[in-house]
Amino acid sequence: MIDTAEAAFAAVQNWLDMRYEPAGDFRVRAVADGGPVWRAVVGRPGTHLGEFCARVDKVTGVVEVGFVPQIGPSARDGYMRMMRTTVVPELRRLGFTGSGRRFTLQIPKHSGTLVFQQSQGNTWMGVKFTADVSVASSPGWTARLGSISHHGCDHWWSVWAGFPSDEVAADLITAIRDHAVPLIKGERNPPGIPTAGSDVASFGQRLRDAVSHCLHRRSRSGPDHDKSPNW
Structure with missing residues (x-):
């Protein structure tokens, strides 16, 4: 007879340790009363609540994966x-x-x-x-x-x-x-867009300065005296 939540917890955990190797890969996260059975949620360490469900019959103590009576809120x-x-x-x-x-x-x-x-x-x-x-x-x-x-x-x-x-x-x-x-809010770099290093930023600034200087020379010399090389 599995008549307490603690006993149901232990029964499902023992079943998990025997079924899945190595032991400890899956842990019982919570149990709840499901009428003729105890419901159990099972998950790996670090999961948030669980990954699948199991049930343990209150009379026989038999543990099974999945189906549980639909009792209470969904x-x-x-x-x-x-x-x-x-x-x-x-x-x-x-x-x-x-x-x-x-x-x-x-x-x-x-x-x-x-x-x-x-x-x-x-x-x-x-x-x-x-x-x-x-x-x-x-x-x-x-x-x-x-x-x-x-x-x-x-x-x-x-x-x-x-x-x-x-x-x-x-x-x-x-x-x-x-x-x-x-x-x-832009307080962190968006996913997939790397942060530019100082050398990249420096190169970008030098390139912008060079283009600005070229355009300034062209504006002063006029079209007839443009000797700027091809870029």
Whole structure:
């Protein structure tokens, strides 16, 4: 009989250690009551909540991947609640306007947008989502939020039915506040555009000075006395 969340946690973790090698690759992140079974969310260390679900039968103790009874709020319900109560208020505090999927941060010279999108493979049990960050300037750019906040990886966040989303919301807000906003404001170099070194900048300035000097000579000598070489 698996009659406590702690026992369910231990049962699923033992099953993971036996099924996946080396042990420790997957860890139980959370468990929740699912009627005749305990629900469990499983993920690798460093993931935000989890990557897949398992269930453990309360009577037999048998652990299986995937299917769980659809009891209580769905993952989409949890996602919408997280956005409404935690993420959107923080976006407002950071200066974003908008609603739904699209939010805009207006600064003096240009604007940046944050557009949320969900995976086409979402189910009642799990919702995976990410966001695109873009800036309408010259040159403009677009990048995936996960790629600028999680070491270049195309990171997707997950919300699971019946499980808390505080950790997911905190990591998402950190990605927006500490990575997306500074890029939109121009406080960091945009993705894919390297910062010019001092030697490059010096060469560029010398080239501009040479062109300016040439044009100045031509304007003083007039068209009949232009002896400037071909460039």
